[in-house]
Amino acid sequence: MVYTNGKKLLALVNCDAVYASCEFLMRYITGFEAENGFVIVDKTGTTLYTDRRYIEAAEKLFQGTDVTPTLYQQGDAIKRLSSYQSVGISFRQTSHSEYETLTKAGVKTVDIDGAFATAMSVKNEWELSCIQKACEIAEDAFLELLPQIQEGMTETEVAALLEYGMRKRGAQGLAFPTIVAFGSHAAVPHHETGMTKLAFGDEILIDFGCRVNGYCSDITRTFLFGDDGKHEEFKKAYQAVLTAHNLVKEKLVSGMTGKEADAIAREYLKQVGYGEQFTHSLGHGIGLNVHESPSVSPKGETSLQDGMVFSDEPGVYFVGEFGIRIEDTIVLQNGKVKSFMSKTDRNLVIL
Numbered sequence: 001m002v003y004t005n006g007k008k009l010l011a012l013v014n015c016d017a018v019y020a021s022c023e024f025l026m027r028y029i030t031g032f033e034a035e036n037g038f039v040i041v042d043k044t045g046t047t048l049y050t051d052r053r054y055i056e057a058a059e060k061l062f063q064g065t066d067v068t069p070t071l072y073q074q075g076d077a078i079k080r081l082s083s084y085q086s087v088g089i090s091f092r093q094t095s096h097s098e099y100e101t102l103t104k105a106g107v108k109t110v111d112i113d114g115a116f117a118t119a120m121s122v123k124n125e126w127e128l129s130c131i132q133k134a135c136e137i138a139e140d141a142f143l144e145l146l147p148q149i150q151e152g153m154t155e156t157e158v159a160a161l162l163e164y165g166m167r168k169r170g171a172q173g174l175a176f177p178t179i180v181a182f183g184s185h186a187a188v189p190h191h192e193t194g195m196t197k198l199a200f201g202d203e204i205l206i207d208f209g210c211r212v213n214g215y216c217s218d219i220t221r222t223f224l225f226g227d228d229g230k231h232e233e234f235k236k237a238y239q240a241v242l243t244a245h246n247l248v249k250e251k252l253v254s255g256m257t258g259k260e261a262d263a264i265a266r267e268y269l270k271q272v273g274y275g276e277q278f279t280h281s282l283g284h285g286i287g288l289n290v291h292e293s294p295s296v297s298p299k300g301e302t303s304l305q306d307g308m309v310f311s312d313e314p315g316v317y318f319v320g321e322f323g324i325r326i327e328d329t330i331v332l333q334n335g336k337v338k339s340f341m342s343k344t345d346r347n348l349v350i351l
Helices: 006-010 023-030 055-061 076-081 096-104 113-121 125-148 155-168 183-187 232-251 258-271
Strands: 017-020 038-042 045-050 067-071 087-089 109-111 179-182 203-208 210-212 219-224 283-285 292-296 309-312 315-318 322-325 328-333 336-339
Touching: 006 017, 006 023, 006 038, 006 045, 006 113, 017 023, 017 076, 023 038, 023 045, 023 113, 038 076, 045 055, 055 067, 076 096, 087 096, 096 109, 113 292, 125 155, 125 203, 125 210, 125 219, 125 328, 155 179, 155 203, 179 183, 183 203, 183 315, 183 322, 203 322, 219 232, 219 322, 232 258, 232 309, 232 315, 232 322, 232 328, 232 336, 258 292, 292 309
Parallel strands: 017 087, 045 067, 087 109
Antiparallel strands: 017 038, 038 045, 179 203, 203 219, 283 292, 283 309, 309 328, 315 322, 328 336
16 A cells, blocks of 8 residues: 655645646655656645556556546646646756746746655654665674674675675665675774675774665664774773764654754763764765755754654764774654664674
């Protein structure tokens, strides 16, 4: 079964209709993945205009829903949109050429990018179930990976094993390019996975996730490949990051702003001497995009609500030495934090 979001979106805007041709916005509205088409939502329901590659699957999927799939013909969009007094579109996700085409045809457009962000930030039960499955797949693949890691493997080899583990468990693809960082590479928050070989005593940071029905998971684990007795400062910093991570889960409640949530971890890390090393935001919204609303950062003014999914990922980074990040995908339910991650250890693991 598919859950659609056309009615939810239309209720948030003061427009006669909503139009989207961006693939991920089309998927958000209909729950169906297609390209080279468009969606129109009005008070009568949602129409997905698509081509012959998708029409059979769409007709089967949308039986009993408010979505009507139809084969599109050239000019369909302009003909239909011209009949409305106002049409809501995402200016951010609409190309300049398409905007010009609509404007020249007399279509009266209104920017509803904010409405898209608001609607997408609060997930329904079906969306939450997709994210939950994506998180389970990621964790299971990670647990399978750990005993396979051997000295001499490259970062790329480790990433490939993890990605294969997610794919064979049903992931449709990656949420983002997998980050595997050995040793001092972990000091670069978004290190580009390469051909560096693993040595005894290296730290390993892996940031990864996958997609289920388009919805993402995002998880980071940092651990050691053996203990060569040279990691006292690393272990101290690790415990600080873990405490900050757990404090967010304990203290964050619905109604806080993203800025207030970020401050839970940031203020603690400042108190224990790692404030300058926490160089990014606490988290970001997660859904069809691995980075979306709400912003959980020092600039995050959005009030966090039940049904919002975002990351809890404090980290500290010492240039040329080491970096530590611990990340879960979390959701607010009944006013409190619930983590989608329940299988992997957040305490320091030494292989």
